[in-house]
Amino acid sequence: MIEVEQVSKRYGSVEALKNVTLRAPKGRVLGLLGQNGAGKTTLINIITGYLAPSEGRALIDGHDPLLEPDLARRELGYLPEHPPLYDEMTVEEYLAFAAALKLVRRDAIPAHIREIMVKTGLLEMRERLLGHLSKGYRQRVGVAQALCGDPDTLVLDEPTAGLDPKQITEIRALIRRLSAGKTILFSSHNLAEVRQLCDHVVILHRGEVRLDAPIGDVGQQDGITLQCTVQGSERRLLAAMAHLDGVRDVCAQPACAEDEVCLTLRFDRGALPEKQVFTLCSALSAPILRMTRCEDDLEQAFLRAISE
């Protein structure tokens, strides 16, 4: 579990973090979102004990990494933004070194790092020098070193930054596999990634927490937005849909074909928009050509959070 209690960090007159409080319970994946310079890496550095806060404290499983480094950091796996790799070491040597740093018993290290290499798909690369690896593999090695010592808490700072789409998919799949039973905090610029992987999202802006909510609740305060393309009379459809349960507003946009209409419907939270629209269109003999629930709630919430 990660707890951040009223953490502030000042660099001279610049306040990088202002009274940040957040909590990532055990078994949850918490996504940390924010623009460049929002304070994500500073917050992560404080959580891992790399930096000390000016005020407040961060706890890992109830232990302060600055006051009880051995207890707090034993349960922590950390992948910094730039994987901390020694180019002159092989993958296997590096992971053995990382495992020894995490105080894994010397005789248990070979089996332990083999298990990690299998999990992260690095077994075939174990003899390769780190300096000769591609960016995607370097990132994997970074994740692998974070897994050394089997920590309960993983902190991943932009784990997919700079990777190609295939590598991104692989790293995401890896994070998803790892998420069972572990507390994971990861920062990202990618909203879709946070939506896919996280249970909870925290949006930081100029060092302040602007949003702290379960991912399912993000954007839901604005209700549900449905976009559908229907064949039929625009006037008739608009009039009928305005009377659906929980509908807030309905508007129509020009469609590609003459007898088609694109409708945007906004419903209250808890309404069942798809079912109602389908039943209504069926009764009006107006075929639904396409119907989508808008998935950009997080994007809207993010833009709103950083503009307030």
Place this chain on the structure above:
Amino acid sequence: MLTIFKRDFLAYFRTPVGYVFLGVFAALTGVIFYLGNLATLSGELLIFLSQLTMLIMLLTPVLTMRLLCEERQRRTDQLLLTSPISLTRIVLGKYLAATAVLLIAIALTNVCVLVIAMYGTVYPGEWFVGYLGFTLQAMAFLALDMFVTGFTRNPVSAAIAAFAANFLFWMTDLLADKVGVPFVADTLRFVSLYDRYEPFIIGQLSFASLLYFVTFIALCLIATVRVMDARRFSQGGAA
């Protein structure tokens, strides 16, 4: 500590640094031995060792410049400083790795001792006292360099600053002669690494000097740990 020691020691020989250090040290030692002993037909072991001091002062920054600066530059310090290993163990492990390479270099100088022994006499006591003093002085330079390099992020700046610090601590006794204030002059003489090494050059086993070198090394290492710890509270991270 052993984990850090092993990694850093091997890193010297997986990069050119260890080979360059040993190669340059051995080559220049040969030149100094030729000029000071072979060319003049001198069998003076202690003088030969004292002449190597300048070489040690010049080259120990090469060993220390990578220990902390390069970790910061490559950001590998984030691995070390977020691990359960204490800062003290990290600093000690790194210092001992550099010391091990230094001891290899010092051990290589025994080739010159063998040459002296072949054509003259080397007394075991003289050998022991000479090498003890020389090794401790070299280890003191190494500890001082490690402390100085803890302040910088760039390895080249670190090496230059370390050499300047070595030179300053070595020649403070010369400054002392020019200072009129007795207290300042006494202090400068007290901290001079050359003054502390002088008894060994004339074959004396000075316990005061031994104690001084050991204390000096310990203080430099403690100060290095404090510098790294203090950096957690400043901008750039701990190492």
